[in-house]
Amino acid sequence: MKGKKHKQTKKQTRADITFHIINYTIFASLTILCVYPFYYLIINTISSNTLSANGVINFLPRGIHLENYKQVLQLKGLPLAAGISLARTVLGTVCTVFASAYLGFMFTQDKMWGRRIWYRFMIITMYFNAGIIPVFLTMKALHLTNNFWVYVIPVIVQPFNIILVKTYVESIPRSLQEAAQIDGAGFFRIFYKIILPTCTPILATVAIFAAVAQWNSFQDTLIYVTDQKLYSLQYLLYTYINQANSLAMMVKNSAGTGLNIASLATTQTATSIRMTVSVVVVLPILFVYPLFQRFFVKGIMIGSVKG
Amino acid sequence: MQKDVARTGKVKKQKKTDKQGLLMFLSISPFLILCFLFSYYPLQGWIYAFYDYRSPLKLSQCEFVGLKWFRTLFANKAQVSQLLQVMENTFAMSLLGIATSVLPVGFAVFLNEIKNKKFKNIVQTLTTLPNFISWVLVYSVAFSLFSYTGMFNTVLQHLGLISEPLKILDSDAHTYLKMLLWSTWKGLGWGAIMYLAAIAGIDQELYEAARVDGANRFQLMRHITMPALIPTYIVLLMLSVANFLNNSMDQYYVFQNSFNREHIQVLDLYVYNIGMTGNSISLATAISMLKSIVSVTLLVLVNFISKKTRGESII
Structure with a gap:
């Protein structure tokens, strides 16, 4: 009986085969569509710049060299911006993870004075926003404009992450905490010794979300920062793209051939620099991403329980 | 007598949890302040919508225009x-x-x-x-x-x-x-x-x-x-x-x-x-x-x- 059933599922009709071929093809093409742009950037940065400028490098690198990367690393402002981005990512992530863990845990403690009210007080902020200008004026009043801490302090309390941790803590058996309490452990000790270790999966999720958001953030630099020393990598990349944009425009508008060639040469470096910086900006994500992928799938499932 | 002891014990315990609860609240209060500063406090900035605000000036130096901006939105x-x-x-x-x-x-x-x-x-x-x-x-x-x-x-x-x-x-x-x-x-x-x-x-x-x-x-x-x-x-x-x-x-x-x-x-x-x-x-x-x-x-x-x-x- 069982053998027969197996045979039945194994036997594929022609319609099944056609379906699978189409299905696999569609997903393979979607995947290529998602990956190819990154591949394109990478092969163009390591190929000969003249070939790259002529648009010949589409599928395989040619005339491989690493000059672009050497040049880019010497660019004024880039190492500093990389340092700023790295610092905000590390600091911001640590602060957010700690705050989410601590608040998520605290909001499960019935003993806490005004627990419900304070929980609501924080969560409700997900659903309204004073708007870009009032927030800007607030930052200015707090002396956070043109200040590195504008990248870290305003994002420490994140309601969504608090919900994630709280939901997770509630799923841990209470007896664990009670046992520790009977042994005389205070709430901070319980947090440190029991909650932190058992919540690792959800904290990893929060950490990866926070880190990616920090690394990718560009709006805060745009709005709150004018000091070039505080530019984040993303914002620097944005200014590079715009420079390339205006240079390209100049080439298009200029009539003299001599000038044309000269500015064309600059355009090329602008383009290659832009692409190389893009790769530098995206590489950390490409490396870290596969390691953490399983965590956020889990995290999003926990999040969806709350909805 | 025994009842009394039990009661004072309970009161003591109650007091202890009260104190602990307050301590817990105090420990999260810095985060509450942050939350207030960046989410609630900016709401008072809505008042700028009723003034003719010019950037470097103080709000008190600017003209109060009432609903002028809201009217502009629909009239101009x-x-x-x-x-x-x-x-x-x-x-x-x-x-x-x-x-x-x-x-x-x-x-x-x-x-x-x-x-x-x-x-x-x-x-x-x-x-x-x-x-x-x-x-x-x-x-x-x-x-x-x-x-x-x-x-x-x-x-x-x-x-x-x-x-x-x-x-x-x-x-x-x-x-x-x-x-x-x-x-x-x-x-x-x-x-x-x-x-x-x-x-x-x-x-x-x-x-x-x-x-x-x-x-x-x-x-x-x-x-x-x-x-x-x-x-x-x-x-x-x-x-x-x-x-x-x-x-x-x-x-x-x-x-x-x-x-x-x-x-x-x-x-x-x-x-x-x-x-x-x-x-x-x-x-x-x-x-x-x-x-x-x-x-x-x-x-x-x-x-x-x-x-x-x-x-x-x-x-």
Whole structure:
């Protein structure tokens, strides 16, 4: 009986085969569509710049060299911006993870004075926003404009992450905490010794979300920062793209051939620099991403329980 | 006597927990202050909407103009037509987003049909990747692929399909569609993850039973997989309705240029453009104030509908 059933599922009709071929093809093409742009950037940065400028490098690198990367690393402002981005990512992530863990845990403690009210007080902020200008004026009043801490302090309390941790803590058996309490452990000790270790999966999720958001953030630099020393990598990349944009425009508008060639040469470096910086900006994500992928799938499932 | 001891014991214990509870509150109070400073305190900035605020001056030195800015929004002809265009853009982008919100569902349902685990994992991992890069990088990618010497134009020229490079980024043609394609490229794989998680939770015996009854592949999708995804879909749909006016400006900001400005300016970007670069701080505040009020009303309304129809709130 069982053998027969197996045979039945194994036997594929022609319609099944056609379906699978189409299905696999569609997903393979979607995947290529998602990956190819990154591949394109990478092969163009390591190929000969003249070939790259002529648009010949589409599928395989040619005339491989690493000059672009050497040049880019010497660019004024880039190492500093990389340092700023790295610092905000590390600091911001640590602060957010700690705050989410601590608040998520605290909001499960019935003993806490005004627990419900304070929980609501924080969560409700997900659903309204004073708007870009009032927030800007607030930052200015707090002396956070043109200040590195504008990248870290305003994002420490994140309601969504608090919900994630709280939901997770509630799923841990209470007896664990009670046992520790009977042994005389205070709430901070319980947090440190029991909650932190058992919540690792959800904290990893929060950490990866926070880190990616920090690394990718560009709006805060745009709005709150004018000091070039505080530019984040993303914002620097944005200014590079715009420079390339205006240079390209100049080439298009200029009539003299001599000038044309000269500015064309600059355009090329602008383009290659832009692409190389893009790769530098995206590489950390490409490396870290596969390691953490399983965590956020889990995290999003926990999040969806709350909805 | 014994009763008394018991009572004082209880009182003592009560006091102890009270003290502990207060201590707990104190330990979270710095976070409450942060939350207040960055979420509640800025609300007082709405007062700028009633003044004629000029940047370096203090508010007290500026003229109180009452509802002047709100009236300008609806009375000044140029302003009205501009605002109408902005609203049209906002509605178009949001509606397109809602209309394509079924794509991730389809993605998940069909990906589930792939039985090769390795292939499935690779597809899932790689299609989620674009979600984790910033809009600046997306723009950089777009710029590389679609500029005059980018891959798109050179390949088409090689194939002889076009003689002149096509203008993709610096033109206003099909702006809505292009923006939709980019956000789909970035978000499709990620959007499907939640549905894939829901599919993973479906009892496999349901499929077995239906197969024994002679259901084919599409019937299984239609009658088992899809119904399991509907609750998640509805919640997400409602949230996107509640967020109708909040397109967030990152995507539109990086893609905007002098060619496509007319059709790319959504409400959030418009507020930024007039407030931060155009320096009409008061007008921008007035608009974002109206926007916030409409948004919160929408959210409450959607939540109410959800409660009535599904017996569950979404917030």
